[in-house]
Amino acid sequence: MEALTEAGGWRRAMQVDLQEAPVLGAAMAALKALHATPALSSGFDPFARIDGLIADYARLGAPLPEDTGWLRRLIGAAEPVLRTGADLAPCRNDGAASNLMLGPGGAVRLVDFDRAGMNDPLYDVGALLAETTDFEREMQAGFAAYAGAFDEVAFARARLWSFVDDMLHALWSRLKARTSARGGVEWLKYGEWRLMRLRMALNHPQYEQKIRLAGGAA
Template sequence: MPDAGPDTVTEAMLARLDAVPALASRTEVSDLSGGLTNRNLKVTTPEGVFVARLSSPESALLAIDRDAEHANSVAAAASGAAPDVIAFAPEVSVLVVRFVDGSTWSPSDVLEPQNAPRAAEALRMLHAGPRFANDFDMLRLQPQYLALCQERGFRLPDRYLDFADHASAIADALAVRPVPTVPCNNDLLAANVIDTGDRVWLIDYEYSGNNDPFFEVGNLWSEATGTPDDLERLVTAYVGEPSRALTARARLWGLMSKYGWMLWASIQDGTSDLDFDFWAWGMEKYDRAVEEFDGPDFGRLLEEVRTSA
């Protein structure tokens, strides 16, 4: 999800940290950039440096399960792809994980050819790890988001409903050659990849769940606004060899991610008090989705997913 940018650490935030015994001996607290459904604080203690994730009340409306986030963060850490979980205080909605001292990727980092094998290695590590506590499926989540938008009267982009048949066609095509689900982050924008130089870590498991691994690959590519060649490179690194069918699968999932996350933006646009242009953020994705829905490759991608080996 989009980055809120750094802000002020308030007394209310510090009071929530007080409720977490692992943070009682803290010596320093500073704000970190992070998602818009949580605030991330860097907390230094004599025992180590941690990140405290303070979740916000909009979480349930956006279909975020904080208990599942905690359980999945523990499982992701066990896979080796994510930092260790230190504490969870659900009564104050605080999750504490070990701080990773590295640089946050930008979209251009995701698309660097030399980084494709590194991203793929981290993905394979996560996907081979312990199963998560819940499932995630954008083909199911998108209709749920849409129903909420319609019930609450949140605005929809022009032609949004016109593409319902396209989404159904994607679902039908993907079902012809199903892929076993694996533990997935499901929100791998570049900012959720931390590079320590020797390896990359995958962080933030708000939207995590067992899912088609090619949603993960396609969503990472889509969030970075990559080209088809960029996606082919990433899929090849992930699979170990070129595959037209799996590249098409990842591209269709990337398309569904843009179509679905637009509704996330609409819900935030209608409910959030944050000073952030959620609508513009969502429309950037939606406009790219429309280009693909209307473009010459859509039918070919459906066919390749259904028939290619």
């Protein structure tokens, strides 16, 4: 394996790094290379992960966000569309900027594959785009760097996946706040941030439009 050491000029990426077009382009190229590798034996089902986390809360007697049922129902509106129409590929299923390493000459490496499994490649793309900026217009160039050109239907699908990823990570992080030996408030803060972003997206009129676009409707 390649040693990505500080002495060798490597460091973890931050969100601000992904706002640089060459860095984001290299990250998208790394994702595209991953998606072209041979199939993995296991899959990654984000919706099943969300439902599994909700069950974990019940098992542990931990309080869920009060609007969890509403959030799950709205996310569920996109589920039939997202479960069809994609060729599955090996995915990292993790969009965190800190799980990218930046090195000499503009090199970018993907790290942390604990959630790796076969999935819609646009899940990876959507999760990474959501990490770069809150503004969809600014995401379009990053999407084009992956796809070769901007496509509003595929972009809508990637954005829907980013909302699913928000719910998954919000629930996961809030549960970690109760179960992790690390303690502190960082888990809860991160979970609340992802919940806030998810609520804003699902309340926006364009959420339904994205479902219609991704499903092929005008």
